[in-house]
Amino acid sequence: MQSWQSMVEANAARLIRTTGRTPADWAAEARTAGVGTRDELSLWLKGQGITGYNLMxxxxxxxxxPEFFLRSADELYDGQYADRSTLRPISDRILLWASETPGVIIQMRKTYVSLQTSRRKFAQLSPSTKTAVDLYxxxxxxxxxxxxxxxxAQDxxxxxVRLRRADDVDDAVLRSLSTALADSLAIPSA
Structure with missing residues (x-):
């Protein structure tokens, strides 16, 4: 399971690849330019042609x-189920499938778990209510x-599918995850 650290590293690598400069290089230049707030930084960077993940x-x-970026994958997962421990076995079953399935990357977030390939996310797991886990x-x-x-909108x-018990993670759900995984791995036609 991965935490936010992999995203931080990937964004830094993307910035270096696209601009030839590290986040520290850009930060030093922003400070020299007198940037003092996030809004000022955003405007200043956009003026330099820096947006999106590079800006982040x-x-x-x-x-x-952010504080939650500093948490480990286990801490993030524990936090999702801190007040709904009866739902954790549902997610545990799906994460077991994901950990045993080649090509699946488990990415922990603050409020959900992303299941992805090297190409893109194919499913998302969230304890959306106190009584159910939603699998998107x-x-x-x-x-x-x-x-x-x-x-x-924009999602x-x-x-x-709303899962209320560990037994809801049945063969149909696991086949659906496999179908979504295969779709995510498929190379789009030109």
């Missing part, structure tokens, strides 16, 4: 990482009982 990497260098998919998976559309995860 410099922001973290100047102002520090990018694609509609025919034949998966309980699959329903989710109305969230590629348009489908969800």
């Amino acid at each position: 990497s410099i922001d973290w260098e100047v102002f520090g990482l 998919f990018r694609l509609e998976i025919p034949g998966l009982p309980g699959l329903e559309p989710v109305r969230a 590629p995860f348009a489908w969800r």
Whole structure:
């Protein structure tokens, strides 16, 4: 399982690859330019052609990482289920499948777990309520009982199944994860 550290490192590597400069180099220049707030940094960097993940990497260098970025994967996972321990066996079953399946990367976040390949996320697991864990998919998976559309603007995860007990993680759910994984690994046609 991975924590936020892998994202921090990937963003720094992307910045170096695209600009030839490290986050520390950009942070020093921003300080010299008199940048003192996040808004000022964002405007200043956008003027330099720096946006998105590259901008985040410099922001973290100047102002520090959010507190939850400093937590380990285990600490993040424990935090998700601190007040809903009866739901953890549901997620544990899915994470067992993910850890035993070649090509799956488990990425812990503060409020959810991302299941991804080197190409993109294919599923997301979240203890959304005190009584259920939601498993989100990018694609509609025919034949998966309980699959329903989710109305969230700008979110590629348009489908969800709500899991209330560990036994809900059955063969149909695991086959659906395998289907979503295969879709994520497929090379798009040109």
